[in-house]
Structure formats: C-alpha cells, structure tokens
Amino acid sequence: xxxxxxxxxxxxxxxxxxxxxxxxxxxxxxxxxxxxxxxxxxxxxxxxxxxxxxxxxxxxxxxxxxxxxxxxxxxxxxxxxxxxxxxxxxxxxxxxxxxxxxxxxxxxxxxxxxxxxxxxxxxxxxxxxxxxxxxxxxxxxxxxxxxxxxxxxxxxxxxxxxxxxxxxxxxxxxxxxxxxxxxxxxxxxxxxxxxxxxxxxxxxxxxxxxxxxxxxxxxxxxxxxxxxxxxxxxxxxxxxxxxxxxxxxxxxxxxxxxxxxxxxxxxxxxxxxxxxxxxxxxxxxxxxxxxxxxxxxxxxxxxxxxxxxxxxxxxxxxxxxxxxxxxxxxxxxxxxxxxxxxxxxxxxxxxxxxxxxxxxxx
Amino acid sequence: xxxxxxxxxxxxxxxxxxxxxxxxxxxxxxxxxxxxxxxxxxxxxxxxxxxxxxxxxxxxxxxxxxxxxxxxxxxxxxxxxxxxxxxxxxxxxxxxxxxxxxxxxxxxxxxxxxxxxxxxxxxxxxxxxxxxxxxxxxxxxxxxxxxxxxxxxxxxxxxxxxxxxxxxxxxxxxxxxxxxxxxxxxxxxxxxxxxxxxxxxxxxxxxxxxxxxxxxxxxxxxxxxxxxxxxxxxxxxxxxxxxxxxxxxxxxxxxxxxxxxxxxxxxxxxxxxxxxxxxxxxxxx
Numbered sequence: 001x002x003x004x005x006x007x008x009x010x011x012x013x014x015x016x017x018x019x020x021x022x023x024x025x026x027x028x029x030x031x032x033x034x035x036x037x038x039x040x041x042x043x044x045x046x047x048x049x050x051x052x053x054x055x056x057x058x059x060x061x062x063x064x065x066x067x068x069x070x071x072x073x074x075x076x077x078x079x080x081x082x083x084x085x086x087x088x089x090x091x092x093x094x095x096x097x098x099x100x101x102x103x104x105x106x107x108x109x110x111x112x113x114x115x116x117x118x119x120x121x122x123x124x125x126x127x128x129x130x131x132x133x134x135x136x137x138x139x140x141x142x143x144x145x146x147x148x149x150x151x152x153x154x155x156x157x158x159x160x161x162x163x164x165x166x167x168x169x170x171x172x173x174x175x176x177x178x179x180x181x182x183x184x185x186x187x188x189x190x191x192x193x194x195x196x197x198x199x200x201x202x203x204x205x206x207x208x209x210x211x212x213x214x215x216x217x218x219x220x221x222x223x224x225x226x227x228x229x230x231x232x233x234x235x236x237x238x239x240x241x242x243x244x245x246x247x248x249x250x251x252x253x254x255x256x257x258x259x260x261x262x263x264x265x266x267x268x269x270x271x272x273x274x275x276x277x278x279x280x281x282x283x284x285x286x287x288x289x290x291x292x293x294x295x296x297x298x299x300x301x302x303x304x305x306x307x308x309x310x311x312x313x314x315x316x317x318x319x320x321x322x323x324x325x326x327x328x329x330x331x332x333x334x335x336x337x338x339x340x341x342x343x344x345x346x347x348x349x350x351x352x353x354x355x356x357x358x359x360x361x362x
Numbered sequence: 363x364x365x366x367x368x369x370x371x372x373x374x375x376x377x378x379x380x381x382x383x384x385x386x387x388x389x390x391x392x393x394x395x396x397x398x399x400x401x402x403x404x405x406x407x408x409x410x411x412x413x414x415x416x417x418x419x420x421x422x423x424x425x426x427x428x429x430x431x432x433x434x435x436x437x438x439x440x441x442x443x444x445x446x447x448x449x450x451x452x453x454x455x456x457x458x459x460x461x462x463x464x465x466x467x468x469x470x471x472x473x474x475x476x477x478x479x480x481x482x483x484x485x486x487x488x489x490x491x492x493x494x495x496x497x498x499x500x501x502x503x504x505x506x507x508x509x510x511x512x513x514x515x516x517x518x519x520x521x522x523x524x525x526x527x528x529x530x531x532x533x534x535x536x537x538x539x540x541x542x543x544x545x546x547x548x549x550x551x552x553x554x555x556x557x558x559x560x561x562x563x564x565x566x567x568x569x570x571x572x573x574x575x576x577x578x579x580x581x582x583x584x585x586x587x588x589x590x591x592x593x594x595x596x597x598x599x600x601x602x603x604x605x606x607x608x609x610x611x612x613x614x615x616x617x618x619x620x621x622x623x624x625x626x627x628x629x630x631x632x633x634x635x636x637x638x639x640x641x642x643x644x645x646x647x
Binding site: 052053054074075079080081083084085087088089090091092100101104105149 | 538540541543544545546547548549550554558559562563565
C-alpha cells in the first residue's frame with residue numbers, strides 16, 4: 001500500500017500545443033479512493049496514464065510510495081489498471097486473463113490458480129466462467145474479469161479508467177457501489193477516472209476536478225458541493241447543474257428576477273475591491289424553493305420534467321428572461337405557463353467573478 | 363425466435379423493379395462465374411480423356427473416362443512435388459518468421475523512419491523480375507547454389523516478404539492499443555507481447571498471409587525455370603516437362619495441371635474461414 005504523488009507533472013502532446021496536463025500537483029493518501037473527474041479533454045485520462053507509465057512526462061515527476069517512478073517501466077510500478085474497454089486478451093480464458101500478470105512474474109502455477117480463484121470469489125465470478133473466453137461473457141462479467149485481473153496482482157495502487165462506461169445504467173449503479181465497497185474492504189489506494197460527476201461524488205473519498213489540463217479543486221464530495229472554488233467546479237458538480245446568472249450589483253446585494261438578493265458583507269467587499277459592477281450568481285436547482293406567490297424570484301414555468309420523486313421546472317425568469325432550472329417536490333408541480341415565485345436562502349447563493357470565474361467569498 | 367406472421371404485400375411496381383434488378387444481377391454473376399470456371403472445368407474433364415479424344419473439335423462430352431494420364435503423371439511427379447513442397451513450406455515459414463517482427467517494428471512500435479522502411483519493402487516489387495534474373499544467375503553460380511532448393515527458398519522468401527510485411531502490418535494496426543498496454547502493465551516483454559498477445563489476435567490474418575505466400579511460391583515458374591534444372595525443379599517445371607517434343611499431349615498436360623492445382627485448392631479450402639476473416643479484418647470492427 002502506498003500514497004501517490006504528482007509533482008508539477010506535465011504532459012504535452014505536441015511542441016506548441018497547450019499541455020494536456022499542466023503542472024499537476026496532487027497528493028493521494030495511502031488507501032484513499034481518489035476520483036479524477038472532468039469533461040473530455042480535461043486531462044484526467046492522461047494524468048492516469050502518466051501514473052501508469054503509459055504516457056511519458058514532459059516535466060515534473062510522479063511518486064508511488066515515496067519512490068520516484070517517473071522513469072520506471074509500467075510493469076515495475078506495482079500498479080494494476082482496469083481499462084475502459086477492459087482490454088481482455090480475447091484468445092485467453094478468463095483464468096488465463098486474470099493470471100497472466102502472475103505468470104509473467106513467474107508465480108508458480110498452484111499459487112496462481114489459488115489467487116485467481118480467490119479474486120473470482122471476491123467478485124462473485126462463478127468458477128464455471130473461469131474456463132470461458134471473454135467473448136462468451138456478458139458485459140458485466142467482462143467488467144468483473146477486468147477488475148479481477150487487477151485484483152489478482154495485489155498491487156500497491158489500482159488505476160481505473162472509466163471502468164463502468166460500457167455498462168447499462170442499472171448495472172452501472174450496482175457495480176459502482178460494489179467497487180466502492182471492495183475498495184473500502186481492501187484498503188488499496190485507488191485512482192479512478194470518470195467524466196460522470198455522480199460516479200465521482202458517490203465513490204470518491206476525495207475528488208479532483210480537472211478542466212483543460214488544469215486541476216481546479218481537490219476536495220471531499222461534500223466540500224466540492226458546498227464550497228466550489230470557482231464557477232467551473234460549481235457548474236460541473238451537481239445534477240442538474242447549478243443555475244448561473246449574470247446579475248448587476250446593488251447596494252445590499254445583486255439584482256435578479258425582480259428582486260434584490262442580499263449578499264454577505266465579505267462577498268460585497270470582495271466584489272468592491274475587484275471593482276465589479278456585475279457578478280455571476282449561482283443557485284442550485286434544489287435551493288430554489290417554490291413559494292406560493294410570496295417568494296422573491298419571479299418567473300414563468302416553461303417546461304416540467306417529471307422524475308417521479310421530484311420534478312424539474314424550467315423557468316423563465318422575470319426581467320432577464322433567462323431560463324433556470326428548479327427542483328421541486330414531485331406530487332403537485334405547477335403546470336407549464338403558470339407564474340411562480342421562489343425563495344432562496346442567502347447562504348445558498350454563490351457569487352463568482354464574471355471574468356476569472358473565481359468564487360467571491362469572505 | 364418467434365415467427366411473426368407478415369402479410370404478403372402486393373408486389374407494386376417498385377417491388378417488381380427491385381426483383382427484376384436482383385434477377386438481372388444474379389444472371390450476370392452466374393455468367394461471370396461460369397466464364398471463370400469454364401477453363402478449369404475443361405482442364406479437369408480433359409484430364410480424364412484418352413489422348414485421342416482430347417484434341418477433337420468440337421470437344422467431345424461423351425467419352426469413356428480413363429485414369430491413364432494420371433498414372434503417367436504420378437509416375438514422374440515425385441521429385442518435382444517434393445521440391446515444390448519444400449520450397450513452398452520453408453519459404454512461407456521464413457516469411458512469417460521475418461515478417462512478423464518486421465511488421466511489428468513498422469506498426470505497433472514503429473522505428474524512426476518506418477515510412478521509408480515500408481516504402482523500401484514495396485519498392486522491391488516494382489522492379490520486373492526479368493531485369494534481375496541475369497545478376498541472380500551469376501550470383502547463384504558463384505555461391506554454388508544454382509539448381510539448389512536453398513536458392514529457391516531464399517528467393518521465394520524474398521519475393522513474398524514485402525507483401526507479407528504489408529499485410530501483417532495492416533492486421534497489427536487493428537489490434538486495440540489498450541490490449542498492448544494491458545500486456546505491458548502485466549509485465550509482458552516484447553517477445554511475449556508479440557507471441558502471446560498480438561499473434562493470437564491476428565491469427566486469421568496470418569493464415570491468409572501464409573496462404574497467399576503458399577500460392578505465389580507454389581505457382582512460381584520464372585525463377586525455377588531459369589535457375590533450376592533437375593535438383594530443385596518444381597511443379598510448374600513438371601507441367602512444362604510434360605509437353606513432349608512430338609505427339610499428342612493435351613490430356614497428359616491437363617492431368618498434370620489438375621494434380622498441380624489440387625494442393626493449393628486444398629489449402630485454400632481448409633483455410634477459407636480464416637481467409638475471409640483475415641482479408642476482411644480491417645473492414646469490420
């Protein structure tokens with residue numbers, strides 16, 4: 001078991017291009033489940049491949065368990081990786097697939113078979129499947145074999161590159177919790193790449209949000225949700241996404257949809273210091289509370305999306321005419337065309353710098 | 363599967379045109395197919411005729427079949443067949459042995475100037491072999507390999523290698539890179555990566571490549587004719603030798619040609635499943 005460290009790790013694919021990963025600094029603790037999340041092209045997969053040794057570094061270094069592995073070959077890094085498409089050897093049986101790395105390490109046959117069976121049991125893989133070829137397995141089984149191939153090696157670090165993206169929605173949710181549970185039980189340091197923020201939030205002990213090769217924020221899921229450092233993180237974490245609206249500054253707050261939302265003094269002074277006349281307000285859909293005509297924010301319902309437990313209202317705000325999304329209780333949502341008002345607790349309003357995107361906070 | 367009853371639709375004019383189009387193409391396909399097959403059929407039929415019936419015009423279709431020609435063929439074929447088998451098998455094995463690593467170095471793990479390398483290989487096929495036969499002959503004489511099976515093995519290997527490298531390379535490019543990365547992480551060295559991961563995946567491609575090499579080597583006449591006499595003469599040489607200076611020979615020649623074609627057809631038939639998969643490897647994911 002080991003901690004993992006990225007120190008100004010940089011990767012450039014072409015000489016004059018922007019770096020795919022730009023001076024990444026990231027400390028991953030021993031036994032931690034770290035999720036790298038970001039949109040496509042954010043550099044999350046590249047970062048993982050740098051850790052795996054499949055991608056050379058153009059600057060900085062990577063450490064596993066206090067050992068600088070920047071120039072160490074993949075097989076000598078004591079890691080195991082689960083690939084997005086599983087990358088199972090099609091001509092080998094499940095058992096051969098899982099035991100291949102051990103065979104390469106010249107582990108005796110009996111020991112190999114024992115460890116393969118053990119991993120199979122851990123993953124609820126039927127013994128009968130061990131002699132099948134990958135082609136004869138279902139998607140979910142293949143995924144577990146890929147996991148098993150990593151488990152068998154008993155590595156210091158697990159690397160997972162979107163291992164659930166080829167599963168259907170139901171299986172994905174199921175496997176998600178299984179992987180998280182397994183990781184907790186084994187306590188092996190895990191670096192997990194995904195573009196799905198729900199996966200990131202539910203699985204990670206901590207989540208690193210990347211965009212354009214830059215690390216935006218690394219924090220616990222709770223902190224990312226409650227205290228995003230900038231507009232990107234705020235908009236990326238949470239589903240549906242946070243409503244972001246430009247709002248002109250006034251004396252006591254900011255003007256939005258026919259009302260003045262009060263802003264805390266530190267935010268106001270920060271905005272004043274930056275010389276801003278306008279800022280970006282962020283309100284999560286679940287923080288827009290329907291109020292029977294007595295609310296502050298006014299708007300008209302354009303569309304209602306029923307989700308069962310709750311409903312999403314697409315609302316056109318008064319004055320600006322911008323659309324926002326509000327989450328509301330599902331039983332009796334207002335109908336399209338209806339005028340509605342919302343209340344917002346001042347604590348639930350985020351304010352961002354309109355140019356830099358940084359959160360303005362006291 | 364449960365059968366869903368479908369009510370037959372009235373054949374409208376659209377449908378009719380479609381149908382007649384299909385029938386039209388069907389006829390064209392049959393005509394072309396028969397045109398290709400006709401000489402082969404003629405060869406096989408003639409092989410069973412007595413020499414006197416072979417050369418009549420119009421050709422006779424009613425005759426008493428005889429195996430006399432085949433008996434004659436089998437009696438003289440032995441050494442030729444052996445030479446052909448050796449030259450074909452050994453050269454094809456050598457092509458695979460050299461072609462796989464070469465293709466690897468031009469695709470999966472490309473060398474620095476892989477484009478130049480690739481072009482060099484194919485450029486060797488641009489020179490007409492006739493232009494090289496003089497020097498080849500002189501060299502063969504000097505290294506005492508004239509009329510030797512080793513000479514044919516070397517030349518057939520060289521002749522088939524460029525095409526084989528190009529083919530194998532294209533198959534290797536189809537191997538998903540994740541698979542190779544997984545092997546690298548699992549600790550497979552370069553040789554393991556090739557033999558344990560890449561080769562099983564591209565095996566249909568290797569079979570079709572081998573088959574093409576076998577066909578080319580088996581049917582090769584020009585080099586054999588000019589560089590061998592008796593010690594290494596191959597099956598195509600045998601065909602030529604079955605044409606006598608005088609007298610009738612069509613039936614005999616047909617029998618010899620039929621026998622000479624059988625191994626290639628047999629190998630092709632055995633390999634046909636892999637062949638289709640191999641040749642269409644790039645087409646379907």
